[in-house]
Ligand SMILES: Nc1nc2c(ncn2[C@@H]2O[C@H](COP(=O)(O)OP(=O)(O)OP(=O)(O)O)[C@@H](O)[C@H]2O)c(=O)[nH]1
C-alpha cells in the first residue's frame with residue numbers, strides 16, 4: 001500500500017499507474033484544502049492511497065475460495081465474518097448519514113445568517129478571519145472599509161488588499177507604549193490596576209526584571225495590596241531575587257509619606273502594585289480613586305486577562321475610564337487562540353497597549369505589544385503567534 005500526492009486527481013492516478021501498473025487498486029482519494037487567509041496562495045492537493053496485489057496472489061486466493069475440499073468450519077467462520085462486516089458497514093453508513101445531516105445544518109446556518117457580506121472574495125476572507133478571532137462584526141467592517149473602497153479591478157490584487165487591511169489594523173492598534181519607551185527627566189511612577197487574578201503582580205515582577213537587566217534602570221517597588229498577607233509576600237519573593245525592597249502602603253496617607261521625591265531621585269522607575277478590584281464594587285473603586293489622585297503624573301497600566309469574556313472586558317475598561325487615563329496590558333495570551341478582544345478594546349477605547357504576557361514564567365513570558373506582532377496573530381500569518 002502506498003500514498004501518492006499530486007496537484008490534481010488525474011496526475012495522482014497517473015503516478016499510481018506508472019508505478020503500480022493498471023492492476024493497482026485505488027483505496028482512497030483525499031483532497032486537502034488549504035485553510036485560512038493564505039489559502040489563496042496555496043494549491044489544493046490530492047492524495048491517493050493505492051495498493052498493489054500481484055495477479056499470481058489473486059489467482060491463489062480465488063483457487064482457495066473454489067476449493068471443494070475447503071473445511072466447512074472455515075466456511076462457516078467466513079460467513080460469520082461477512083455478517084459482522086455487514087453490520088459494521090451499516091453502522092458506518094448510519095454515522096456518515098448523521099454527519100452529513102449535521103454538515104447540511106451547519107451549511108444552512110451559515111447561509112441563512114447571510115455570512116457572505118462582501119462581493120470580493122479576498123475581503124470576505126479577511127473579514128471572516130477577523131470575526132473568527134473574536135473581532136466584532138462592526139469593527140471587522142470598519143477594518144475592511146479602506147480595502148473595500150478601492151476600485152474592483154484593484155481588489156483582485158491580493159497583495160494590495162492585504163497591505164491595506166494590515167495597515168488599517170496597525171493604525172487602530174497604534175504603536176506600543178511600554179514603560180522603557182516613556183522618556184521623562186523625572187522618576188516614572190507606574191501604577192498597575194485591574195480586576196482580581198489577571199496577573200498584575202506577576203507582570204510587575206517580569207517588568208522589573210526587564211527594566212533592571214536589559215535597560216539598566218533603577219527600580220523601586222511598592223505595593224498597596226494589603227488585603228491579603230500572601231499578596232505582600234508574593235511581591236517580596238520576586239523582589240528578593242532582584243535584590244529590591246518592597247514598600248508596603250496601607251492607605252492613601254501612607255502613600256503620601258512614601259512618595260519621597262528626594263529618595264526617588266535615585267530611582268528611574270517606581271512600580272506600584274494594587275489589589276485586584278472588581279469594577280462592580282463601588283467602595284473598592286473609590287479607594288483606588290484616592291490613590292490615583294495622589295499620583296497625578298503616574299502612568300497607569302490597566303491589566304486585562306484574555307480569558308475574560310469580551311462583554312465583561314468592555315464594562316471593565318469603561319469603569320476604569322471613569323477614574324483615569326491608562327495604557328493597556330493584556331495577559332494570558334497563552335491561554336487562548338482568539339485575539340480579537342485586543343483589537344476590539346483598542347478600537348473602542350483608543351488606548352495604547354504597553355505589553356502582552358504569554359505565560360507564568362518570570363521574566364520570560366512578556367513581550368512589548370508591537371502592533372505588527374498582534375496584527376499577524378489576528379490575520380493568522382506566521383503560525384503560532386504567542
Ligand atoms: N497562563 C498565564 N498565567 C499567568 C500569566 N500572568 C499571570 N499568570 C498567572 O495568573 C495567576 C494570578 O497572577 P497574579 O500576578 O497573582 O495576579 P494579580 O492580578 O496580581 O492577582 P490579585 O493581586 O489577586 O488581584 C498566577 O497563577 C500567575 O502565574 C500569563 O500571561 N499566562
Ligand SMILES: [Mg+2]
Pocket residue numbers: 200201202225231273274275276
Ligand atoms: Mg497581585
